[in-house]
Amino acid sequence: MTSIGLTPSLRMTYASPIEAELTRLSEDLGHCPDLVARYPMRWLAIQLLEGDALLQAEVERLGGSVASEALAASRMRLETHYGEDLDVAMVDQRYRFVHDLAAQALTRPKTPSLTMSDRVDRIVTNRWLGIPIFLGLMWVVFKLTTDVAAPFVDWIDAVLTGPVSHWIISLLSITGLSGGWLESLLIDGVIAGVGGVLVFIPVLFSLYFALAILEDSGYMARSAFVMDRLMHRLGLHGKSFLPMIVGFGCSVPAIYATRTLENERDRILTGLLVPFMSCSARLPVYVLVAAIFFPTMAGLVIFGLYLTGILVAIGLGILLKHTLFGNELPTPFVIELPPYRLPTLRNIWQQMWERTAAFLQHAWTIILGTSMLIWLLLALPVSGEGGFAETDVDQSAFAAVSGVVTPVFAPLGFGSWETSGALLTGFVAKEVVVSTMIQVYNVPGEEEEEAVATTFGEDLLAIGGSFVSATSDALKAIPSIIGINLAAEEDEQAPDGLTGAIRQGFDASSGGHGALAALAFLVFVLLYTPCMVAVAAARQEFGSRWMWVSIIGQFVIAWLAALIVFQGGRFFL
Amino acid sequence: MADLTIALAGNPNVGKSTLFNALTGKHQHVGNWPGKTVAKQEGKLIIEGKHLTIIDLPGTYSLSAHSPEEEIARNFIVCGRPDAVVNVLDAANLERNLYLSAQILETGAPMILVLNMTDVATARGLQIHPEVLSTRLGIPVITMAASRGQGLSELKRLLATLARTPREAMVGSSVCA
Amino acid sequence: MLQKVLQALEETQGPVSLDELSRQLELDVGVLEGMIDFWVRKGKLKDSRLAACAGGCGNCNPGAQGCTFDRGRPRSITLT
Numbered sequence A: 001m002t003s004i005g006l007t008p009s010l011r012m013t014y015a016s017p018i019e020a021e022l023t024r025l026s027e028d029l030g031h032c033p034d035l036v037a038r039y040p041m042r043w044l045a046i047q048l049l050e051g052d053a054l055l056q057a058e059v060e061r062l063g064g065s066v067a068s069e070a071l072a073a074s075r076m077r078l079e080t081h082y083g084e085d086l087d088v089a090m091v092d093q094r095y096r097f098v099h100d101l102a103a104q105a106l107t108r109p110k111t112p113s114l115t116m117s118d119r120v121d122r123i124v125t126n127r128w129l130g131i132p133i134f135l136g137l138m139w140v141v142f143k144l145t146t147d148v149a150a151p152f153v154d155w156i157d158a159v160l161t162g163p164v165s166h167w168i169i170s171l172l173s174i175t176g177l178s179g180g181w182l183e184s185l186l187i188d189g190v191i192a193g194v195g196g197v198l199v200f201i202p203v204l205f206s207l208y209f210a211l212a213i214l215e216d217s218g219y220m221a222r223s224a225f226v227m228d229r230l231m232h233r234l235g236l237h238g239k240s241f242l243p244m245i246v247g248f249g250c251s252v253p254a255i256y257a258t259r260t261l262e263n264e265r266d267r268i269l270t271g272l273l274v275p276f277m278s279c280s281a282r283l284p285v286y287v288l289v290a291a292i293f294f295p296t297m298a299g300l301v302i303f304g305l306y307l308t309g310i311l312v313a314i315g316l317g318i319l320l321k322h323t324l325f326g327n328e329l330p331t332p333f334v335i336e337l338p339p340y341r342l343p344t345l346r347n348i349w350q351q352m353w354e355r356t357a358a359f360l361q362h363a364w365t366i367i368l369g370t371s372m373l374i375w376l377l378l379a380l381p382v383s384g385e386g387g388f389a390e391t392d393v394d395q396s397a398f399a400a401v402s403g404v405v406t407p408v409f410a411p412l413g414f415g416s417w418e419t420s421g422a423l424l425t426g427f428v429a430k431e432v433v434v435s436t437m438i439q440v441y442n443v444p445g446e447e448e449e450e451a452v453a454t455t456f457g458e459d460l461l462a463i464g465g466s467f468v469s470a471t472s473d474a475l476k477a478i479p480s481i482i483g484i485n486l487a488a489e490e491d492e493q494a495p496d497g498l499t500g501a502i503r504q505g506f507d508a509s510s511g512g513h514g515a516l517a518a519l520a521f522l523v524f525v526l527l528y529t530p531c532m533v534a535v536a537a538a539r540q541e542f543g544s545r546w547m548w549v550s551i552i553g554q555f556v557i558a559w560l561a562a563l564i565v566f567q568g569g570r571f572f573l
Numbered sequence B: 001m002a003d004l005t006i007a008l009a010g011n012p013n014v015g016k017s018t019l020f021n022a023l024t025g026k027h028q029h030v031g032n033w034p035g036k037t038v039a040k041q042e043g044k045l046i047i048e049g050k051h052l053t054i055i056d057l058p059g060t061y062s063l064s065a066h067s068p069e070e071e072i073a074r075n076f077i078v079c080g081r082p083d084a085v086v087n088v089l090d091a092a093n094l095e096r097n098l099y100l101s102a103q104i105l106e107t108g109a110p111m112i113l114v115l116n117m118t119d120v121a122t123a124r125g126l127q128i129h130p131e132v133l134s135t136r137l138g139i140p141v142i143t144m145a146a147s148r149g150q151g152l153s154e155l156k157r158l159l160a161t162l163a164r165t166p167r168e169a170m171v172g173s174s175v176c177a
Numbered sequence C: 001m002l003q004k005v006l007q008a009l010e011e012t013q014g015p016v017s018l019d020e021l022s023r024q025l026e027l028d029v030g031v032l033e034g035m036i037d038f039w040v041r042k043g044k045l046k047d048s049r050l051a052a053c054a055g056g057c058g059n060c061n062p063g064a065q066g067c068t069f070d071r072g073r074p075r076s077i078t079l080t
């Protein structure tokens, strides 16, 4: 063969009214040499009828009014056949043409071969297995975040309260500023407050690690699918769980994510429920309190809290759907379940880092600000003898302010000014609950046994050494996630100052039921307003009225739930 | 001076750049996600003493130019007047890919179909009948697995034949605005 | 063929995955995606990936630490 034909012999034919106009239009446009020089006429006519704005502008520019009038006339004539949907008709006919072509050129297997993803999905999105698998994975996530992160938490804590504090004190003494209010601000305010939150970075890091794996592997989409199917069966229509998945990370983007819901009522309803998904900023509070009161089953407690959040959201959703929000028509939706794949280290690292960085940014702004404010309020005496920065915390302005709301929490078992104060500041952000607690329970006096003077180098060596042992502890903790306990149970250390103070505080306010009160406290933290930014987001998205409904509703639900936990528990114990 | 200009066009992520690299010996960015090639790339291929310019175009799902990359591809196919458009298709996703082919057919441009990724299609149990496409459309159809080098020599032979064929004079080589 | 996609969505009960829908309509997933894109451009369907906050994360997130968390949200398509 010496010559080959590349010019197609088949071209697709549109329905006859369209074909007639195509012929007519390409003839009309063919009178304009500028267009002929540039474009194949039939193709141009097709694109114009399909409504290509770019080409229409070109035709107006090059062909002038004659061309555009010809186009308008063709469109007008076709409107009687197709109304507004000429483009739909043309694209549809092209799809049919292609479908026929493919049907001839392709033999599909009788029974389509199942891909790996399909097989996994049969199990993971199974009607009955889907939810238990979701819960099981959640359980692993919280074991991971608590057990594996714990040694690193201790390590950062030791570094901050040990060497770093010493360095600051030494630095102050060199500059001749030691012993005064500045030292108190830096040590009791900044280190205790911001440091108290930074200590939990490893916990967040492991949570973000787990979330990144779930997202990157493709499982997260399945969990949303499975949960949404459940919600649908429970009468909650709409893709409400999609924003909620985001809520495990942070409530704020979750509130904005409700924008993708079509129906205004679904949007508001989901916006009201999203804050009950436990956001990552609440995790440090859980870890701190659970480690003190439930050291052997912290993971279980935290898992229970997350589950409680989901259940409250679903229960409340059903309740609202049957009352305030009437029975809306369901919003059907399609969800993309991406094929499963091995998460890449690069992606995981990037996500962990970005999210942790977002959290750190928060630490430097909001947490630093509130820590300093609380330090100021704690340093201001309102009664008693002490002067500024020397007062007994019980006699501080902060105690006085917090004391006002204390009665509200008394029936819940945590009616002390310390916890009330922590919850009050918690309206700003949940991390602040931790920093406030550490500041208010920061028992002064019992100065740590005057540290043996160490050099900077020795300090660094010690930090490095303890990091290595923290890493090995963390590795030993991994098997325990699946139930094997390699690490010999460490002999419980005598409660240090903070642990003892918190335990005493809860015991005192609950008449001896400290653990129960602590649990009620955690439930309260889980359910009340996540943070100021979330409130602002809710106002922006749903208006002030719904913002108030949300704040008050969350408070009432949190209060009731904590009451049930504390009073109910006391009744049974 | 190039004897022939050949454009590689097709949906995103079907292996256009893989084929381009195999033909020209260049190192265009190849990777397993759509939208890597964002600008038109040129390379040279010499077959039997004839100089061919190969153009790698950004991937596009249609000629309706919904994005700047799609506009680049469309402008070249429609107004660049290549001597042949080599339409690369993902054989494992034939029907979707043929939508663009149907639109290229409408331009009346000289065309070669390359059904790439036949290894994937076979693994999925799909049986492709290139001869059916070839007779129905009246253009050459080549099966290929570009990443394994399969089907390359066939395409080169076809291009050689094309280069030997005397070309009809082009009606002015214009470019769209 | 195009209309079938909209119809199927209107009639569906609860969430469906893209794969389920493609089996139900006897269309390749790729073809279905193409049709969905068409309807999204026509404004009949809404794709969460292209919606306000999803992709750009531009002005919808004042002072939030949030944008990075939003990336975990799966893509979904709804009728408008």
Ligand SMILES: Nc1nc2c(ncn2[C@@H]2O[C@H](COP(=O)(O)OP(=O)(O)OP(=O)(O)O)[C@@H](O)[C@H]2O)c(=O)[nH]1
Pocket: B011, B012, B013, B014, B015, B016, B017, B018, B019, B029, B030, B031, B032, B033, B034, B035, B036, B037, B038, B057, B058, B059, B060, B116, B117, B118, B119, B120, B144, B145, B146, B147, B148
């Ligand atoms: N299994 C298989 N993979 C292939 C084949 N050809 C290319 N690939 C792979 O497909 C992926 C996409 O290839 P590219 O050449 O980058 O695709 P492209 O069409 O240039 O993509 P865009 O420029 O993004 O539109 C790469 O990972 C290639 O290695 C093939 O025949 N079989």
Ligand SMILES: [Mg+2]
Pocket: B016, B017, B018, B029, B036, B037, B056, B057, B058, B059
């Ligand atoms: Mg490319």
